[in-house]
Amino acid sequence: MGAELIRGIDKSSGKVKHIDEVPNGLKCNCKCPDENCLEDLIAVNGGERREHHFRHSVDTNCLGEQESALHLMAKQIIAESNELLIQVKEYFSYSKSIIEKPLEGVIVDVQIENQDEVIWLVEIAVTHFVDNEKLEKLQRLNLNVLEIDLKDIDRRIKTEKLKDVVLINLNNREILLRESSDKVVSNENESIFSWTIGLLLMIWGGCKALKAYKAGKINRKYGIKPRRRSKHSRRPNR
Ligand SMILES: [Zn+2]
Structure with a gap:
């Protein structure tokens, strides 16, 4: 059956x-x-x-590729929707979708994109999960990647139910990669770097000012000394 x-x-x-x-x-x-x-x-x-x-309609031994039909249907559901649950309390609204998008030498199941050009790559696991090789390739793109697990789903599931499972079920999805995290880290590094440079410049400037101030104070306090010394030093010469 x-x-x-x-x-x-x-x-x-x-x-x-x-x-x-x-x-x-x-x-x-x-x-x-x-x-x-x-x-x-x-x-x-x-x-x-x-x-x-x-x-x-003809005599054949073909079994009909159940898995790929379910896989294709899930991809269609995402492409035809305009909102997808990413994780608890996080929905992604999108206006563009591409099924089987070729990227970085791999085929991504569905690519969805919003008005601000934020992109999520969605992988649907029916028989195969994203392996390390694919993940490494996707990592180079620095995009968001979500995987939806349909491995144990009832293969007879009706379309309306499958829509819920694909679009809004909390327990079958996992964020594999996050675009923003990398960017935030590099921004943080950049700001820490410029902040440190700024601080060092301030300290250097402060030291210089203090030195100048001290020198001025000494000169004021012992202003006569250098003149005396110069006179002393000149006298023996004469
Ligand atoms: Zn067939």
Whole structure:
């Protein structure tokens, strides 16, 4: 039962459809989500006896790539939304989205961007989590990266429920990288550096002023001394 095909690709829109969102039979207008297959599907969603599913319109051994269809649907949900929960009390509102964005030699599941050009890269884990190699590549971009874990999700989950899981569920997401943290650190370093230079200049200036002041005071106090000395020193010469 688990291997049954629950999602197909709508042939008109190219979007993933859950079995309960399409008309029965060939009217579903769907094809297999497996890129090596892409055969027409027949929706079997009329009865109550059997769990609703798609079947191929031709004889085939294809199982229909359930995982990639779920993965694609999750990406579509983010691309079609305009707000995503990042962490507790932090939502990101965005106006632009790109599915499967190539960056730094990797393909990012979804890139979302707001009016201020703040970017979040969203990775959706259905079978694979972001590995160290990918993370290192993403690190070079200094962008925000969020990972959403759909690994243990019920593969039959309906679209409306999947939307909640992808967009607003608190327990399945993790911030892998934060853009601002790096920038804040470098800004802090910069300001500490200039503050230290400023302080050193002040101390140096202060010392110089104090020296000049002391010298002036000595000269005033023993003003005669240097003259006497010079007279003394001249006398033996004469
Ligand atoms: Zn197929």
